[in-house]
Amino acid sequence: MASHGIPTPAESLRAAGLRVTRPRVAVLEALAREPHTSADAVLAQVREQGGPVSRQAVYDVLHALTQARLVRRLLIDNASRYELDTHDNHHHLLCRGCGALADVPCAVGAAPCLLPSHDHGFEVEVADVLYSGLCPTCRAAGDRGADATTSTARTSTTPRRMNV
Numbered sequence: 001m002a003s004h005g006i007p008t009p010a011e012s013l014r015a016a017g018l019r020v021t022r023p024r025v026a027v028l029e030a031l032a033r034e035p036h037t038s039a040d041a042v043l044a045q046v047r048e049q050g051g052p053v054s055r056q057a058v059y060d061v062l063h064a065l066t067q068a069r070l071v072r073r074l075l076i077d078n079a080s081r082y083e084l085d086t087h088d089n090h091h092h093l094l095c096r097g098c099g100a101l102a103d104v105p106c107a108v109g110a111a112p113c114l115l116p117s118h119d120h121g122f123e124v125e126v127a128d129v130l131y132s133g134l135c136p137t138c139r140a141a142g143d144r145g146a147d148a149t150t151s152t153a154r155t156s157t158t159p160r161r162m163n164v
Contacts, residue, residue: 016068026050027061028084031071035083036092036101042082076101076130089113091129097138104131 009028010020018024023046030045031037037045043058062082065071072085076094081101093102106113114127
């Protein structure tokens with residue numbers, strides 16, 4: 001075990017029944033450093049930290065880690081962002097101005113914290129909630145500044161990270 005009882009990437013992979021490979025470890029490390037990021041941003045970090053790796057390899061690793069529930073895929077404005085799956089049932093705040101994304105705890109309690117009024121026979125496991133609005137920085141800049149950055153925030157691969 002790593003310090004403070006947090007498993008290392010290798011321990012997490014083994015516990016999930018996956019082989020420990022350099023690309024898998026590198027992706028987990030990249031997401032630990034920079035959650036809520038795109039596959040392209042993960043690719044850039046992995047290349048910066050560990051050398052050559054193909055785009056397809058990173059996409060394959062992200063898919064395998066998501067299937068193993070080590071990574072969580074967030075679909076925001078038709079773009080995927082990834083974070084380590086901490087299984088804590090948290091939700092997200094998205095700034096519609098700059099694209100900053102912040103974790104917020106579930107407002108109700110145990111997973112899933114929101115149940116649909118009609119589940120159509122589904123066994124609900126997760127409720128993804130995305131709150132959107134303007135972060136303090138964009139609010140301070142005024143609506144004109146936020147409107148100017150909205151179009152770029154939608155295409156940004158590395159959103160500003162908020163500490164909440």
